[in-house]
Amino acid sequence: MQDSSMxxxxxxxxxxxxxxxxxxxxxxxxxxxxxVLGIQEYPGRSxxxxxIKDPKDGxxxxxxxxxQDYKNSRVNIEEGMEVVLTAYPNVYKPNGGxxxxxxxxxxxxxxxxxxxxxxxxxxxxxxxxxxEVNKKxxxxxxxxxxxxxxxxxxxxxxFLSNIGKYGxxxxxxxxxxxxxxxxxxxxxxxxxxxxxxxxILVLMRGGGSLESFQAxxxxxxxxxxxxxxxxxxxxxxxxxxxxxxxFVSDKNVSTPTAVANLLNAGWKEAEHExxxxxxxxxxxxxxxxxxxxxxxxxxxxxxxxxxxxVFETFRMYQxxxxxxxxxxxxxxxxxxxxxxxxxxxxxxxxxxxLEKKKDVLGQFEKLLTGLxxxxxxxxxxxxxxxxxxxVVRSVSQxxxxxxxxxxxxxxxxxxxxx
Numbered sequence: 001m002q003d004s005s006m007x008x009x010x011x012x013x014x015x016x017x018x019x020x021x022x023x024x025x026x027x028x029x030x031x032x033x034x035x036v037l038g039i040q041e042y043p044g045r046s047x048x049x050x051x052i053k054d055p056k057d058g059x060x061x062x063x064x065x066x067x068q069d070y071k072n073s074r075v076n077i078e079e080g081m082e083v084v085l086t087a088y089p090n091v092y093k094p095n096g097g098x099x100x101x102x103x104x105x106x107x108x109x110x111x112x113x114x115x116x117x118x119x120x121x122x123x124x125x126x127x128x129x130x131x132e133v134n135k136k137x138x139x140x141x142x143x144x145x146x147x148x149x150x151x152x153x154x155x156x157x158x159f160l161s162n163i164g165k166y167g168x169x170x171x172x173x174x175x176x177x178x179x180x181x182x183x184x185x186x187x188x189x190x191x192x193x194x195x196x197x198x199x200i201l202v203l204m205r206g207g208g209s210l211e212s213f214q215a216x217x218x219x220x221x222x223x224x225x226x227x228x229x230x231x232x233x234x235x236x237x238x239x240x241x242x243x244x245x246x247f248v249s250d251k252n253v254s255t256p257t258a259v260a261n262l263l264n265a266g267w268k269e270a271e272h273e274x275x276x277x278x279x280x281x282x283x284x285x286x287x288x289x290x291x292x293x294x295x296x297x298x299x300x301x302x303x304x305x306x307x308x309x310v311f312e313t314f315r316m317y318q319x320x321x322x323x324x325x326x327x328x329x330x331x332x333x334x335x336x337x338x339x340x341x342x343x344x345x346x347x348x349x350x351x352x353x354l355e356k357k358k359d360v361l362g363q364f365e366k367l368l369t370g371l372x373x374x375x376x377x378x379x380x381x382x383x384x385x386x387x388x389x390x391v392v393r394s395v396s397q398x399x400x401x402x403x404x405x406x407x408x409x410x411x412x413x414x415x416x417x418x
Contacts, residue, residue, distance in 0.1 A: 158255070203245060385407070
């Protein structure tokens with residue numbers, strides 16, 4: 001918004017002013033705690049209303065929320081329930097009323113969170129999301145590793161410090177792992193890596209309280225992890241209650257270092273097997289070399305004989321090839337002479353034919369000159385035409401008083417029949 005000194009110089013329409021005000025109000029997003037009341041849901045509509053009240057003095061604010069954001073929050077609000085909202089103020093232009101635009105809802109207090117945690121855990125267990133039969137096997141030698149965690153903090157640093165140099169392709173997506181916007185970030189990161197076709201997905205964060213782990217207990221996040229198109233490893237430690245994503249993941253370990261060691265394990269085993277195979281190959285080679293040592297000591301004479309045969313055969317083919325080249329050279333010279341003679345003959349025949357055509361054209365020229373009507377006019381002849389342009393060949397074609405045109409060699413005459 002403009003400062004007050006400038007705003008006095010400009011006259012806004014009501015709509016323009018409210019638009020400007022709402023843009024500014026969006027910048028004062030906050031987390032607000034209070035009790036829920038007056039829930040209004042409308043079937044078939046994409047939004048809902050409720051209010052939030054301060055239990056100390058009864059202060060109340062009307063709230064508006066999109067149902068998709070409400071669904072993503074995975075909190076079923078009830079009258080009197082204490083919650084924390086992430087919201088910003090917004091003025092509704094048609095009636096000028098102010099509401100809080102709610103983006104996310106969280107439960108308040110460790111006890112409430114624990115109840116919601118156990119309730120969702122029981123529901124997901126009944127659906128079979130935690131069953132071992134649904135877990136994907138980890139690839140023995142993963143290459144493309146998708147990593148979701150916050151770029152700040154020690155988690156990503158510990159992970160990268162311990163991951164082995166096995167040519168891993170790390171596709172990192174930065175995401176909030178707690179607090180405001182963490183659920184949206186995690187869901188967005190999961191969608192991003194879903195289309196990347198990774199071999200394994202790694203989901204990590206550091207320790208903390210049950211409240212700080214709410215994003216990893218969110219039902220939308222848990223279900224997105226269960227439906228991911230590659231095996232998922234979680235490194236989300238918690239002393240008391242393991243986050244629900246760790247139950248639905250295909251492999252759960254406690255720390256980022258443990259995740260790195262798990263990814264390294266298959267490559268280390270493969271490296272060890274390669275070393276063993278190398279030792280076996282070298283041992284077998286030494287054995288075969290020892291057994292063949294006697295044969296090799298006598299192989300010089302055999303090799304010399306074979307090479308003598310090869311060299312003699314080569315010289316024979318070399319001489320034959322040389323003779324072939326000579327014959328080809330002679331044939332090329334003959335073809336060259338034949339081409340030159342053909343060129344001369346064609347040129348001679350073309351010249352003679354051209355002269356003949358020239359004589360014929362001369363004769364035609366004389367004939368056409370003799371037949372040219374203009375030549376007859378120069379000899380004293382004339383051509384008479386009536387007004388229609390028809391040539392007059394008989395006196396019967398004209399009548400007295402008719403005008404005619406007489407063409408001569410150097411012009412024309414207009415005449416009249418008397």
